[in-house]
Structures are given as C-alpha cells and as structure tokens.
Amino acid sequence: MKLREIIEKLKLKVLTAQDKLETEVSGGYTSDLLSDVMANSREGNLWVTLQTHQNIIAVAKLKDLAGIIIVNKRQPDQETMKKAEEEKVPLLATELTSFKISGELFELMRSKD
Amino acid sequence: MLRSMRADLHIHTCLSPCADLKMSPSAIAEQAKLKEIDILGICDHNSAENVPALIKAARKFKLNVLPGMEVTSQEEVHILALFDTAEAAFKLQQVVYDHLPGENDEKAFGMQVVVNEKGEVLRFNKRLLIGASTLSVERVVETIHSFHGLAIASHIDREGFSLVSQLGFIPEHLMLDALEISPKTSLEEAKSRFQNTFPFTTFSDAHFLEEIGKACTCFYIEEGNTEEIRKALQNEEGRKIIH
Numbered sequence: 001m002k003l004r005e006i007i008e009k010l011k012l013k014v015l016t017a018q019d020k021l022e023t024e025v026s027g028g029y030t031s032d033l034l035s036d037v038m039a040n041s042r043e044g045n046l047w048v049t050l051q052t053h054q055n056i057i058a059v060a061k062l063k064d065l066a067g068i069i070i071v072n073k074r075q076p077d078q079e080t081m082k083k084a085e086e087e088k089v090p091l092l093a094t095e096l097t098s099f100k101i102s103g104e105l106f107e108l109m110r111s112k113d
Numbered sequence: 114m115l116r117s118m119r120a121d122l123h124i125h126t127c128l129s130p131c132a133d134l135k136m137s138p139s140a141i142a143e144q145a146k147l148k149e150i151d152i153l154g155i156c157d158h159n160s161a162e163n164v165p166a167l168i169k170a171a172r173k174f175k176l177n178v179l180p181g182m183e184v185t186s187q188e189e190v191h192i193l194a195l196f197d198t199a200e201a202a203f204k205l206q207q208v209v210y211d212h213l214p215g216e217n218d219e220k221a222f223g224m225q226v227v228v229n230e231k232g233e234v235l236r237f238n239k240r241l242l243i244g245a246s247t248l249s250v251e252r253v254v255e256t257i258h259s260f261h262g263l264a265i266a267s268h269i270d271r272e273g274f275s276l277v278s279q280l281g282f283i284p285e286h287l288m289l290d291a292l293e294i295s296p297k298t299s300l301e302e303a304k305s306r307f308q309n310t311f312p313f314t315t316f317s318d319a320h321f322l323e324e325i326g327k328a329c330t331c332f333y334i335e336e337g338n339t340e341e342i343r344k345a346l347q348n349e350e351g352r353k354i355i356h
Binding site for chain 2: 032033034035037038051053054055058059077
C-alpha cells in the first residue's frame with residue numbers, strides 16, 4: 001500500500017517531506033526504543049513512536065523506513081523537522097495513541113492483503 | 114601533587130525509591146572508606162536532597178563528596194550530573210523539579226527518604242523521582258554545564274534508560290564529558306562496542322551498600338573536584354584516567 005493512501009485513510013498530518021509520499025509501505029513497527037527499532041524494523045516499515053529526538057531521522061534513514069508517525073499530539077523539535085526535511089523522511093502526526101494508530105494501521109493493511 | 118584517586122561517582126541513597134533503605138549517609142561513607150574510595154558521587158534520581166547529609170557524614174572519613182543527581186530526560190535517558198557544591202546541585206534540582214510531573218506512589222515505587230547525617234528521617238519526598246522530566250537530553254546536558262557541572266551518560270551498556278537503548282546511538286553533537294559503563298561490561302568490550310571519541314568511565318550505580326565500589330575509575334589528579342576530573346577526562350596538564 002502506498003504511503004499517501006495510508007495518510008489519507010488514517011488522517012495523518014504531513015509535517016515534512018511532502019514529495020516522498022509515493023513510497024510502498026511494507027508493514028508497521030511500533031516502539032520507542034531506538035535501539036530496538038534499529039535491530040528489528042524492516043525496510044519500508046511505517047514506524048509508530050512518541051520519540052521526537054532528532055536521532056529518529058537517522059534511524060529511519062538507516063533502516064530505509066517509509067516514514068515516522070509521531071503519536072499523542074507530540075510536536076517534534078525544530079532540529080528534528082529540519083533533519084527530516086534534509087533527509088527526506090516523512091514525519092507524520094496523529095492525535096491518537098500508539099495503541100490506537102497501530103491498530104488502525106494494522107486493520108487497514110490487513111484489509112488490502 | 115598529582116596522585117591516584119579512586120572514584121565511585123554513581124551512588125544512590127535512600128532518597129531514590131529503588132535504593133535500599135539502608136543506604137543512609139553514614140553507612141554509605143563507612144562502606145566507601147572500607148572500599149578505599151577517595152571520591153564519592155551522590156546521584157539520586159532527579160533529586161539532590163540527601164547531598165548535605167552525605168557531605169557531613171563523609172567528613173570524619175575524610176572522603177571527597179561530589180554533589181550530584183541522575184537526571185531522567187524526556188527520552189528516558191539517564192544522565193549523571195556532578196558538581197563541587199550542594200548549591201550548584203540544587204540549582205539543577207530546581208530546573209528538574211520545574212519539569213518533573215507526577216507524585217510518588219510508595220507502594221509501587223518505594224519510599225523516598227530525606228535524612229540528616231545521623232540517618233534520622235527529616236521528611237519524605239513526594240515527587241515522582243522515578244519518572245521522566247520533560248527536558249530533552251540536550252537541554253539536560255546544557256543545564257548541567259550552565260551550572261559548571263560534569264555531564265556523564267549513565268550506564269550506556271544497559272538495555273534500558275541509557276543513551277544507546279533510548280536513542281539508538283550517541284548523538285555526536287551532544288557535549289558530554291564522559292560515558293559511564295556499568296560493572297557488568299569490561300572497558301575493552303565497551304571500547305569496541307561503542308566506538309566514539311568520548312572518554313569512558315565506570316562506576317557502581319550502587320543501590321545497595323555492598324555494591325559501593327563494585328566498579329570505580331581511578332583518576333591521576335591533584336584534588337577530588339570536578340575541574341581536576343574534567344582535566345583527567347581530557348588528558349590535560351598531566352591529569353589522566355588510570356582505570
């Protein structure tokens with residue numbers, strides 16, 4: 001499923017990298033430990049987290065993730081936004097919790113299988 | 114005169130909810146003397162309220178006490194802060210308290226006991242000291258430095274509450290003075306696992322009396338203060354880490 005379609009269906013707010021939304025999403029990964037994401041996420045995954053530190057951009061880039069969903073109305077700091085724009089990593093925002101957005105993403109992707 | 118000084122700069126007291134209630138100032142000082150430690154760092158979670166009692170209790174043992182705290186950032190990274198005076202530690206404590214939500218639940222997390230040098234209970238701290246502040250890791254390090262303290266990333270080899278577990282890797286722009294590895298990892302192992310330019314230290318992170326001195330770092334310095342330790346970490350003016 002294309003990232004753009006997920007963004008529309010889950011009503012995500014696009015914060016950065018508007019031109020990188022045609023990526024194919026391979027699945028999701030939900031975790032707030034960046035060491036765990038580095039070890040266990042897969043290429044093309046959409047990552048759900050509440051971490052807003054700029055290291056999230058480096059991890060997304062390193063693992064070739066499709067994008068990052070920031071949950072719970074959290075606002076990434078300026079440095080993180082700047083890095084995301086430079087590295088072309090889509091940062092997406094939702095007011096939902098990790099539990100709810102992961103559930104919605106799971107259902108949406110399962111319905112397309 | 115330069116000499117070797119043995120430092121355990123990461124010791125909790127009975128103020129930390131997760132530490133043993135036997136961690137009273139005089140018991141800690143006595144244990145440190147037994148373990149031949151010259152410099153003690155008192156670092157309770159997000160608070161420095163037992164520092165004055167420790168300074169007093171350590172006097173008769175002629176130990177150097179560095180007032181400190183172990184601050185929890187919003188990313189849940191633990192950072193050690195070490196100062197030369199209790200006043201400086203209290204300045205940091207005020208900033209942390211202003212950014213530390215929640216109230217402690219003694220049944221769930223443990224008691225947070227503020228004591229005098231004799232170990233007599235003065236009060237119970239009501240804040241959620243085990244919780245995370247809303248300060249970013251960068252802000253924590255900047256704040257420590259603004260009060261002229263040393264900022265050391267705690268137990269980076271641990272799977273929780275460490276810079277590496279929470280943030281995946283050490284942000285290169287972070288102005289840390291050193292990294293701490295826990296007693297379970299050897300220096301050689303740490304150096305090959307976490308390749309970077311920061312100096313390595315190892316301390317006990319003692320929550321129980323018998324853990325004090327389980328890991329120490331020896332500094333070749335003149336006095337047991339932060340300025341001398343900073344020089345040793347930077348290998349300046351003949352000061353160095355001996356390990």
